[in-house]
Amino acid sequence: MNVEDLVRHSLREQAGEQPPADAGFADRVLTARRRRRTRRTASVAAATAAVVGIAVAVPLLGGAEPDTRPAVGLRQDGVQAHPDQSPPREAIGAGETVLAAHYTTELRTESAKRGTMERTYWLLDTKTGTYKKDTRWSYVAVAPGLKTAAVLERGLPAHRIGLLDLASGRVERWIPVQHGVGGLAFSHDGSRLVATTYKEDPDLRTKEKMNGPDGPVWEWTSAYGRSSRSGFYVLDVAQGTGSWSAVPPERTINARQDFAFSRAGDGVYAQYIGGRDGLQQFYSLDGAKTAAPAGERHLRSDVPARLSPDGRLAALGLSREVDGAPGRSYSSILDPRTGKEVTKVRGAQLLAWADDKRLIAWERVTGLDEPYRPRLVLVTLGSDKVVPLSGVREPDKDMQQQGWEPVFARR
Known part of the structure; x- marks a missing residue:
């Protein structure tokens, strides 16, 4: 969306709360703006920042949803x-x-032989175009449009999923879940979430004795070749409702075996070692194994x-x-x-x-x-x-x- 689209959108938003303007009002504003463009380059930049600021100030859930894409x-x-x-x-x-966010990962020890690889996120503030540290979350997935993020609190697996307003930094709604969740992914259109469930933290690390070049050494390792994955939820984001399907873990090198939606959204997939479909195994939305869609058969989960x-x-x-x-x-x-x-x-x-x-x-x-x-x-x-x-x-x-x-x- 360009600057002119943002101006038109903002004017239409304001029109819903004020007496109707006479016909062609928005177009006349834009026409006048075009005439001034060559003489007022600096003013255009200022107007852009102002319109973007108006757009991101509106709550992301419910009602009209203005564009919040960073233009800085x-x-x-x-x-x-x-x-x-x-x-x-x-x-x-x-x-x-x-780049909606980025994160670093660091071992947080719980005892002499047990710990977890904990993520620290920096989320994009669409008002300023900068990344801001947010230490509240162990997992973040950002929806298309950069308005909403699905978040999990510290201590996986989590028993509720937050819908975070990226403009305000507030959780607008919590979705409680019976099975603990360790991973999240939005559908291509952003209307649904697949939430992968685990019996224990998928980022768990334990200290084990390993054979090194100079003899045995103690090292922090993941549950290599093992996973506590139990299944997945498919949730409607607007309604906060959905169903859970039990899916046992498959052969993999990772304890974390998160699900993601197929492009069409009529199935999910996860990493799998030894399959014919490129390190990926597909499932129907009720948890049954299926063949890969024709357009995704030759992809790889990695x-x-x-x-x-x-x-x-x-x-x-x-x-x-x-x-x-x-x-x-x-x-x-x-x-x-x-x-x-x-x-x-x-x-x-x-x-x-x-x-x-x-x-x-x-x-x-x-x-x-x-x-x-x-x-x-x-x-x-x-x-x-x-x-x-x-x-x-x-x-x-x-x-x-x-x-x-x-x-x-x-x-």
């Missing part, structure tokens, strides 16, 4: 980039996609970008890295129905589609024989051009403290 620092190519910031302090995005907005292309994992050439990684783009490679694109890990021709990816800036140091970049199909979006993320200090990870959402 938006370039003509639809890119918000801060290549000098890691982790980002100001809004990052491209095309339809925004490649976050998945399908392009129009559904015609699929992101796959890393296909090649050029030895001795930092930042020269390539990933495959497939025809999702045939599995055939259509092209390659720069990027070591494809995270999200910006539009049907561009993606946001992690791209390493170090050689293959050096510690992994990536940055967020924008890559384009059919081009070798890379646009840095963030600064370089430094290597994890150790397994007990991990660097920032992005959380993306559609505008």
